Amino acid sequence: MSDATTTPRPGTRTGxxxxxxxxxxAGAIPEPEPGTLAAAELALADDALxxxxxxxxxxxxxxVLEEEVALANIALDLLGQARTLYSGLGDEDALAFxxxxxxxxxxxxxxxPNGDFAATIVRQLFFxxxxxxxxxxxxxxxxxxxxxxxxxYHRDHxxxxxxxxxxxxxxxxxxTQRAVDGLWRHTGELFQPLPELDVDWSALxxxxxxxxxxxxxxxxxxxxxxxQGHGWKAGxxxxxxxxxxxxxxxxxxxxxxxxxxxxxx
Amino acid sequence: xxxxxPGTPSDTPAGAGPGTGADAGPDAAPRAPMDxxxxxxxxxxxxxxxxxxxxxxxPRDWMPDAYRATLVRxxxxxxxxxxxxxxxxxNWITRAPSLRRKAILMAKVQDEAGHGLYLYSAAETLGASRxxxxxxxxxxxxxxxxxxxxxxxxxxxxxxxxWLVDGAAITNQVPLCRCSYGPYARAMVRVCKxxxxxxxxxxxxxxxxxxxxxxxxxxxxxxxxxxxxxxLMMFGPxxxxxxxxxxxxxxKIKRHSNDELRQRFVDICVxxxxxxxxxxxxxxxxxxxxxxxxxxxxIDWDEFKAVLKxxxxxxxxxxxxxxxxxxxxAWVREAAAAHAARKQARxxxxxxxxxxx
Ligand SMILES: [Fe+2]
Ligand SMILES: [Fe+2]
Numbered sequence: 101m102s103d104a105t106t107t108p109r110p111g112t113r114t115g116x117x118x119x120x121x122x123x124x125x126a127g128a129i130p131e132p133e134p135g136t137l138a139a140a141e142l143a144l145a146d147d148a149l150x151x152x153x154x155x156x157x158x159x160x161x162x163x164v165l166e167e168e169v170a171l172a173n174i175a176l177d178l179l180g181q182a183r184t185l186y187s188g189l190g191d192e193d194a195l196a197f198x199x200x201x202x203x204x205x206x207x208x209x210x211x212x213p214n215g216d217f218a219a220t221i222v223r224q225l226f227f228x229x230x231x232x233x234x235x236x237x238x239x240x241x242x243x244x245x246x247x248x249x250x251x252x253y254h255r256d257h258x259x260x261x262x263x264x265x266x267x268x269x270x271x272x273x274x275x276t277q278r279a280v281d282g283l284w285r286h287t288g289e290l291f292q293p294l295p296e297l298d299v300d301w302s303a304l305x306x307x308x309x310x311x312x313x314x315x316x317x318x319x320x321x322x323x324x325x326x327x328q329g330h331g332w333k334a335g336x337x338x339x340x341x342x343x344x345x346x347x348x349x350x351x352x353x354x355x356x357x358x359x360x361x362x363x364x365x
Numbered sequence: 366x367x368x369x370x371p372g373t374p375s376d377t378p379a380g381a382g383p384g385t386g387a388d389a390g391p392d393a394a395p396r397a398p399m400d401x402x403x404x405x406x407x408x409x410x411x412x413x414x415x416x417x418x419x420x421x422x423x424p425r426d427w428m429p430d431a432y433r434a435t436l437v438r439x440x441x442x443x444x445x446x447x448x449x450x451x452x453x454x455x456n457w458i459t460r461a462p463s464l465r466r467k468a469i470l471m472a473k474v475q476d477e478a479g480h481g482l483y484l485y486s487a488a489e490t491l492g493a494s495r496x497x498x499x500x501x502x503x504x505x506x507x508x509x510x511x512x513x514x515x516x517x518x519x520x521x522x523x524x525x526x527x528w529l530v531d532g533a534a535i536t537n538q539v540p541l542c543r544c545s546y547g548p549y550a551r552a553m554v555r556v557c558k559x560x561x562x563x564x565x566x567x568x569x570x571x572x573x574x575x576x577x578x579x580x581x582x583x584x585x586x587x588x589x590x591x592x593x594x595x596x597l598m599m600f601g602p603x604x605x606x607x608x609x610x611x612x613x614x615x616x617k618i619k620r621h622s623n624d625e626l627r628q629r630f631v632d633i634c635v636x637x638x639x640x641x642x643x644x645x646x647x648x649x650x651x652x653x654x655x656x657x658x659x660x661x662x663x664i665d666w667d668e669f670k671a672v673l674k675x676x677x678x679x680x681x682x683x684x685x686x687x688x689x690x691x692x693x694x695a696w697v698r699e700a701a702a703a704h705a706a707r708k709q710a711r712x713x714x715x716x717x718x719x720x721x722x
Contacts, residue, residue, distance in 0.1 A: 149464075156467075159455035159474050160686065163694020165448065165481055165495075172475035179468050186464070191462050210425050267707065268700025275696070356520055357462040363578050365463040365570075 104153075129199050138189055139205070140294035143338055144234075145185035149196060150346075151227060152178035153321065153353055154214055163217050170257055174224070174233050177250040184243050197357035201347050208337040209286040213293035213344040215279065218272065221261040222279040225315065230290045237299045259315050266319025277321050285322040289335035292363035405429065412458065416617055421547035424490040436546050437491050438507070439618065441498045444484035445509035449502075449683050453475045453517040454484055454526060461521060469566055470523060476559045483552040489649055490548045503688045511669070512599050514677030521574055521581075521588035527567015529589070529596040529634070535560045536630045537600065545617035575642045582642075589638070597661075599668045600627040635659045673680045 132138035155175035162168040186192035209227055214220045232255050235241075235248040265272040291305040313323045334343075357365075398406065407428035409478065415422060422428055450473050458474065461467035485495040501507040512530055517523065541553040574585035601607055601623040613619035621629075631650075637644045649662030671677065 153459060156458040156471060159458050160452045160472070161690045161693075163690070163697035165478055165485070168448075168451070168478035169475055169482070172478065176468060176471050176475070179464065179471065181708070182467070183464050196464055197462075207713055217694070264701045264704040269696065271696050272700030272703075314581045352459050358461050360462070360578060360580060363462075363581055365464050365573060365577075 101335060102235075111166055122307065126330075129194055129203065131203060133188065135295045137296040141185050142189060143205035143207075145182045145189070145195070145225070146204050147187070147210050147231075148178040148180035150204070150206045151210040151223075152176075152182060153210075154223075155220075157214055158220070165302065167217075171220075174257065176255050177247075181243060181247050181250070184341045189277075197354045201342055201350055203340060204337075204342065204346070204350070205340060206337050206342075207218065207286070207289045208334060208343055209283065209290065211337070211342060211349060212283060212286060213345050215262075215282075216275055218265050218275040219279040219283065221258050221265060222276060222283055224254060225258035225262050226287050226290075226312065228258055228281060229308055229311050229315075230304075231255075233311075234297075234299060235333065237304065240298065240335060260291050262315055262321075263319045266316070266321040273320065276319070280316060280321055280322055285334040289337060292335070292338055294338070378681045401430070416545050419543075419545075419617070421550065423547045430562075431612075432618075433491050435616070435618060437488055437523060439491045439613075440484055440488040440491070440549055441493065441501070441708065442508050442510075444481050444488060444498065445502045445507060446513065447477050447481035447484060449509040449513045449687060450530075451481075452512055452683055453515070454523055456517050458518060459524050460520070461523075465605070466570065473527070473563050473566065477561070478560070480556050482553060487548040499691065503684070503691060505675075505684070508673075509675060509683075510599060511722045512595050513683060514672050514679045515595050516679050517589070518591075518633070519584050521571065521584040522592070524567045524570035524574060524585065525588035525592040527563050527565075528571055528637070529567075529592050531560050531563040531567060532634065533596045533599040533630055535564055536633070537628050540626075541618075541622040542618075543620060549618075568606060568641070569692050571641055571643065585641075586643055589643050593646050593666075594664065595672075597627055597631070597664055598672075599628065602666070602669070631659050631661050634640055 110350055132142055152175045155171050155178070158171045158175075159168065162171055182196075183192050186195045189195060209223060212219075212223055228251050231251040232248060235244040235251060238244040262276065265276040267273070287308075290308070293299070293301045314324050404427060409429070412422070412426070412428055412432075415426075416426050418560075422432075442527065454477075455474050458467065458470055461470050485498065488498060489495065497660060499564055502509065517526065535557055538553050538557050542722060544550040544553065571589070574581040576582075604622045604624045607623055610619060610622060613623070635645065635650065647662045649660065651660045653660045661709065672680070675681075
């Protein structure tokens with residue numbers, strides 16, 4: 101129900117003098133020009149929001165209480181990063197809740213379902229290592245100095261768990277190896293250059309390969325062979341092509357906001 | 366109070382807090398073992414005097430077995446409530462209607478996990494173990510607060526829980542900051558600070574809805590209609606039916622009766638509801654000029670008993686989710702333990718190697 105069509109109840113905010121500025125509605129969310137800095141920032145913001153949303157699904161389901169706290173911490177940091185970036189681009193809620201699936205520019209890695217704890221940890225290791233290296237290079241970006249400290253913690257957390265799980269029991273080793281093998285094909289996309297960001301992408305890729313291989317080896321895990329965009333060429337998230345489960349993630353995230361056009365929360 | 370008795374659990378963390386005197390350290394002179402009755406005769410008077418003087422009882426102090434058991438039961442139930450209480454609110458994390466509210470809610474649910482951690486630690490200072498307490502929760506031998514057996518059906522329920530459930534929790538817990546058992550009292554100081562944040566955020570969420578569109582206002586009113594009475598039940602049965610109250614009051618674990626606290630809560634909420642522009646679903650709410658308090662209608666104790674017995678709308682669901690998370694996490698905990706053991710063994714071998722050289 102929109103403010104404009106309802107009969108005012110005493111005390112409700114309906115008068116034009118107090119009503120919030122009309123929100124941009126679905127379809128009218130301005131899309132940044134491809135190849136601009138804004139487009140790159142939107143991609144980074146979408147990465148952070150989508151992974152935060154995935155991690156938020158763990159609440160109440162974590163294997164130990166300490167991980168309830170740790171996973172929520174990571175989710176909160178990522179949400180904070182997304183909000184900072186969105187706010188620089190427009191209305192954060194319009195960008196998060198009113199864009200369609202094809203307008204999201206996040207990489208496919210972050211939208212992959214949580215799976216078991218091993219899959220969540222491996223996804224985090226792959227992504228946080230990428231983020232740490234990326235923000236480490238973006239020294240002049242206003243977000244980077246704060247974010248690089250946060251993501252170093254995320255990477256450290258994921259690294260420790262990869263070591264525990266890889267070098268734990270046979271079961272945990274096998275589950276973690278499966279996660280590594282399954283998510284590997286979504287890692288190639290991380291190194292697709294985002295124009296206008298001051299990043300040496302081939303150095304980023306080389307550093308990522310070295311670091312991830314080092315952690316996996318120490319965790320007694322096998323580094324997958326072959327191209328990172330192996331099989332059906334995974335990737336396309338940066339162009340707005342996503343995997344099937346992403347539509348459901350968005351539906352769940354956006355439905356309440358969209359059910360009350362123009363409302364404030 | 367620092368009377369140390371041999372036989373008190375030795376797995377209490379070092380430096381369990383102020384009040385653990387120097388003579389209570391691990392180097393305390395060994396004393397001859399003493400049977401329980403002799404111990405009660407020797408140390409009971411000092412314990413009683415300490416409680417009477419409002420001093421804190423610390424983990425290494427002698428305490429009556431029943432005092433220890435009462436505290437373990439109460440702290441465990443409190444810890445279980447924190448972690449089960451994450452579920453109804455976590456239900457809305459993925460659907461929060463703005464990014465700001467999503468962040469607030471995530472942080473709140475995370476705080477509740479943190480409260481669970483402090484409280485299990487407080488129970489461990491009494492010789493209990495977290496694993497054992499969780500086992501008792503999962504097998505239904507220990508309880509959690511019945512309020513969490515109600516469902517969160519709309520976004521406004523997140524606000525109603527913050528305002529009413531966290532509000533009732535604060536009313537219950539502020540007096541526990543002066544509880545006679547030191548670690549519990551100190552945990553409560555920290556917890557209460559965060560709960561009052563939650564209460565304000567819940568209130569603010571409801572205010573936004575109440576002043577929002579007609580649909581939002583209706584959502585807020587509906588949530589308050591559903592959560593008001595269960596919140597009043599959070600203070601437990603009426604005083605004349607409360608099984609543990611008298612002894613707990615004597616030990617200064619509890620400082621006010623259930624009915625006193627319930628009345629205090631109602632008196633706080635009535636003006637707040639008015640400020641929110643929402644109605645409390647009780648036609649019998651009336652200002653009592655003589656007593657200076659709000660009179661309220663009869664609570665449906667049959668409903669309370671039914672939910673307590675396991676027949677609430679979500680008892681089965683909450684416990685099943687908890688058990689499932691625990692069972693599905695077993696391989697993770699086993700892996701962590703196996704890794705830690707292997708690492709320790711490696712370190713030991715390296716050390717031996719270094720010594721042999
Ligand atoms: Fe709490
Ligand atoms: Fe709380």
